[in-house]
Amino acid sequence: MHNLDAMNPPRWTPISENRLYELLDESCQLMTDELRHLWQLIHLRHAEIWQQRPWADEGCGFWVVATFSRSCIYFNDLSQSFALSQFDRWGNIMEFDPTSRSLTELLTSLLAEPQTA
Incomplete structure (x- = not known):
């Protein structure tokens, strides 16, 4: 369970x-x-605003900066850091990631994950 209350997402800019x-x-x-x-290999040439309900509703979405497979990297305005999530269709982030990571930390973690054939 996230430490943020899903029924009352905090206000943010x-x-x-x-x-x-x-x-x-x-x-x-x-x-x-x-x-x-x-x-x-994975970054988007131009960042795009994608939806993530309910967390991104107040700011009309989060900036997605990279995609690969069915995953996206986005800037989480609530934690002021980069986050990783799956997406179900282009423009829709499926899950809120409350983890606070820099982009380099996030990319390092991706390289450290075991690769499946």
């Missing part, structure tokens, strides 16, 4: 597109070559 791109640029500067290569 969405990150601006300019600030999002500043964070992405800062993150890219900290990436190893391996992480940068992964990022180049």
